[in-house]
Amino acid sequence: MSSEPTQTSVYVHFPWCARKCPYCDFATEPIRANAVPHEGYADAVLRELGARAADLQGRQLKSIFFGGGTPSLWGPNALNRTLQGITSAFELVSDELEVTVECNPSSLTRENAALLREAGVGRLSVGVQSLRDSHLRFLGRLHDSKRAVAALREAIDEMPRVSADLMFGMPGQTLAELGEDIARIADTGVEHVSAYALTIEEKTMFGSLHRAGKLRVAPEEQYADLFEHAEECFADLGWTHYEVSNYSAEGQESRHNLHYWRGGAYVGLGAAAVGCLDHGPGRAERWRNDPNPQRYLEQDTLGAEVEELGPEEIIREALMLGLRTIDGMNLAATEKRAGRDPKIGREREVERALERGNLVQAGDWLRVPQDRWLKLDGIVRDLF
Numbered sequence: 001m002s003s004e005p006t007q008t009s010v011y012v013h014f015p016w017c018a019r020k021c022p023y024c025d026f027a028t029e030p031i032r033a034n035a036v037p038h039e040g041y042a043d044a045v046l047r048e049l050g051a052r053a054a055d056l057q058g059r060q061l062k063s064i065f066f067g068g069g070t071p072s073l074w075g076p077n078a079l080n081r082t083l084q085g086i087t088s089a090f091e092l093v094s095d096e097l098e099v100t101v102e103c104n105p106s107s108l109t110r111e112n113a114a115l116l117r118e119a120g121v122g123r124l125s126v127g128v129q130s131l132r133d134s135h136l137r138f139l140g141r142l143h144d145s146k147r148a149v150a151a152l153r154e155a156i157d158e159m160p161r162v163s164a165d166l167m168f169g170m171p172g173q174t175l176a177e178l179g180e181d182i183a184r185i186a187d188t189g190v191e192h193v194s195a196y197a198l199t200i201e202e203k204t205m206f207g208s209l210h211r212a213g214k215l216r217v218a219p220e221e222q223y224a225d226l227f228e229h230a231e232e233c234f235a236d237l238g239w240t241h242y243e244v245s246n247y248s249a250e251g252q253e254s255r256h257n258l259h260y261w262r263g264g265a266y267v268g269l270g271a272a273a274v275g276c277l278d279h280g281p282g283r284a285e286r287w288r289n290d291p292n293p294q295r296y297l298e299q300d301t302l303g304a305e306v307e308e309l310g311p312e313e314i315i316r317e318a319l320m321l322g323l324r325t326i327d328g329m330n331l332a333a334t335e336k337r338a339g340r341d342p343k344i345g346r347e348r349e350v351e352r353a354l355e356r357g358n359l360v361q362a363g364d365w366l367r368v369p370q371d372r373w374l375k376l377d378g379i380v381r382d383l384f
């Protein structure tokens with residue numbers, strides 16, 4: 001009897017940006033446009049893919065996500081070569097393969113979008129962050145609101161599916177300003193938005209300014225008000241708040257991210273990329289590639305840090321990711337992956353959360369109701 005192929009996603013990290021944004025703690029370095037090693041980076045990623053070939057046996061490719069960093073700085077030919085290499089490394093490819101590329105308005109051109117479309121990319125995720133010039137300047141972005149809207153329109157013209165990244169919680173931002181951003185984004189035809197609160201991360205320029213008392217930040221209540229207002233605005237559009245930070249029109253959810261939040265297998269390629277594959281019930285291996293782009297380019301063997309995950313780590317990850325989504329975490333699927341019942345060892349904590357209404361169980365699904373999502377981190381922490 002042949003077993004079902006394991007659905008697997010691929011994440012490719014592109015580790016450079018035109019400029020480092022002052023709030024960003026992603027693994028990315030600034031680079032001049034003429035210094036990007038387009039083909040060299042494609043060669044390095046394909047070399048890594050070749051070294052991971054044995055791990056890809058018996059798997060079906062479900063989605064590919066080019067993230068970063070700013071993958072729209074990568075030459076379309078080099079990105080295309082990488083994309084073709086990945087699809088041909090899998091024996092089976094889903095008929096509904098989803099391929100997404102993250103772009104910045106300052107480096108997305110209509111011509112590049114068309115080339116990506118021809119290469120098989122079907123979805124662009126555009127980092128507009130705001131449509132208000134004062135907020136974009138505060139965030140240190142290279143584009144203004146006019147360029148952001150133009151980039152969304154160009155993306156919509158060339159691609160079947162477009163998502164926009166939006167930030168909220170800039171000091172002094174009003175509910176009306178956020179509502180206006182959402183309405184203007186939806187007006188371009190975009191049908192998916194990832195909306196993130198601005199957080200001050202320690203190892204960033206904003207982190208240093210904040211420690212020195214030189215950065216104005218929004219008070220906690222403002223975040224909560226903005227989060228709730230965003231929810232109302234998207235509900236008025238008829239969109240679903242399907243994950244804490246993600247909203248979509250019907251059928252426009254990110255299949256790649258849903259797979260990840262549901263504990264699906266994923267291969268991470270590129271500098272700083274993370275991957276995780278199961279090796280039987282209760283056993284998984286997570287790797288983290290060398291974050292230094294130069295060393296990654298030069299390595300000829302896998303230079304990743306590897307971590308073995310046992311049943312408890314698998315369950316905790318399933319709780320952390322699954323409970324972020326509207327459906328929640330699937331208990332039966334998690335039990336199958338972890339090799340044991342995820343409730344064992346936390347019966348009292350689960351019971352208490354159910355009594356308080358912080359958790360709801362329906363059949364095999366355990367979820368946090370949407371009106372408790374602002375307290376999600378604490379609810380999940382109590383289950384650890």
Ligand code: SF4
Nearest residue numbers: 017020021024068069
């Ligand atoms: S463009 Fe995006 S990934 Fe690059 S530094 Fe800015 S926020 Fe970070």
